[in-house]
Amino acid sequence: MDPAAASPAPAPAAEEPRSDASLLDALGGEVLAVMSPVSICMALVVLLISLLSPPSSGSAAGGSPPPVTAATLVYLESPTDTPAQKFVGALLDAAVFVALVAVVTFVLVALYYYRCTGFLKNYMRFSAFFVIFSMGGAIAAAVLRRLAAPLDAPTAFLLLFNGAAVGVLSVFASAVPILVRQGYMVALAVIVAAWLSRLPEWTTWIMLVALALYDLVAVLAPRGPLRMLVELASSRDDELPALVYESRPTVGPATSSSSYASAMGSVEMQTMADSGRVGGSRYDRVEQDEDASSAVVEMRDLGRGRSNIGETNRSGGSVLPVTSTDLPSNQIGSSQHAVIQIEQSEEAETAPLVSAASSNNAASDEEQRQSSSSEPMDFEMFESTRGIKLGLGDFVFYSVLVGRAAMYDLMTVYACYLGIIAGLGCTLILLSICRHALPALPISIMLGVTFYFLTRLLMEPFVVGASTNLVMF
């Protein structure tokens, strides 16, 4: 192939850009690839909640009393309490919950430190299976009941079991299509969030704020558990023992000459999410030791690896494809089948949405890619570039916030959605500036909570008053 054609020289007629070379086409793709599953997850949770007869704020619904969970150990809110009682009780609940999460995270760090990775992986598999089978099954049963749709028990059991089994496989095996894995991640988040939104109102809000603060401390403080975990994982060049959503865009060979794909820094937001055990089998009386998740945003400043999917498929089932691209920039992958090209992006940049490689790096990218593409491969070669990874706990807590807003009104839902997306965007921008682990929860949750209360208290009387009189502007 002609190296001159492959180099990213500007098109000769710069006055007349072709639509495929436009700047707008390629910017922001990775950011959107993270924001869309977050939006889908939130939309599904809102739909589920509005379908399953939301409890009106303050009164226990005709159906189920709030579940007994770790978040209501100290104080269970009942509608007859005074606001002061509710507030204090919710504070206590949140404190207990955050303490529990911190303890479990420390245990996780200790296990990881002593290399009990087998135990951790099996525990993750078990929790994924459990969430989909039991909690997801309960939600499915409630939906079927609500829609009065007939489905017999053996079929339901079979479908649920198969769904859960495929879910476990897709979460931890490497040979599963990325779309299936992404779908299951979103499904897991939806189930956990729909379940968590059944907590009482004050408890939910205070717990969200407390978790955001905890996340801030756990990731940024020198002895914070999540920071230690991230440092351990990166010092071992290993993947985090966590459930993580990856948005890996694949760039086909035809478009590989647009070098924006090479212009991404790698951004990882990682978390640990696992769900607890279930005491009973009824949906409304479940004992849960939910350790959720605090999200960590981390940027590997050493650039991203580019590997062929063919290579990762053949590198064995136990190696996750993400691991092969996790190698820091100074190593070359030692696979016998193909060469992993790892380029280093030095500048992190002031580019608004994407961190860019300098142009000489981009040129060398092209050459290296050309040389690797000339190797014979069995099947089609796609280059997978590292997309942004977002931890499942982020999904869950964003959706819990939006779900709780949905129990009030659609206006609050939209306002909270915009607040969360804005917070996510800010976090991504901050990430490209300071290149180390950042928590993804605080900004979004704070903005979401602020917008919720502002909308509910200020905006709603105003807008509803105007629009019911058909006066609009």
Place this chain on the structure above:
Amino acid sequence: MTVAAGLGYALIALGPAFSLFAGVVARKPFLVLTLLSSTLFWLISLIVLSGIWRGFLPIKSGTWWAYAILIITSVALQEGTRLVFWRLYKKMEEMLDAFADRISKPRLSLTDKMLISLAGGLGHGVAHAVFFCLSLLTPAFGRATFYVERCSKMPFFLASALIALGFLVIHTFSMIIAFNAYDEKKKCDQIVVPVVHLAAAVMTLVNLAPGGCLIGTPLLLVMAALTLQYCWRVACRRLTEHQHRQLNNN
């Protein structure tokens, strides 16, 4: 109202927005981000506005002049937001141009800039439709529908959906006109946009009179059509001028 009717009303208000989104905005991720950020701006301006007005609520429906003051202040604030959005867009444009130069790609073309302004306007319009129309629709699913006394000939939701459609068109295309006007520094276009907005908003005051919505809603749609036509003229003129300039340069 039934789910089918509700879906119908929602599509009346947001159908063109969906088509614009799917056809134009969704193809370029940057435009989707622009849409989201302009929606956020509109929301913030609405929150500020309601913060200012919260002390004076609820307004008795007899006093139409209170609504008039409300409308004037709201339109003023929203036009101010448009200016702030424009300034931010200019800064973003500089950064994007510098980025493009650094990686040796062509700069933002005129079409790109117009697309960005379209996405921005669409964001404003979608936010308006959601907050003023959709938020009343979704709680109302179920039996029966709702009529307002002063508008007994038309279902309330139909009127609000049509008004939301009119405003969506007005917001979307007046953003294109406004950005062009600020870019070319044409005073008359810069004045046209707030005037159109104010006129449209004042026209909804007609809905306060009994039977007024039968007059107000079609008038608003006429204004929307006028805005659309004006934007078409502005865009055509700008694009042909640009092409002529390029041909002359080459």
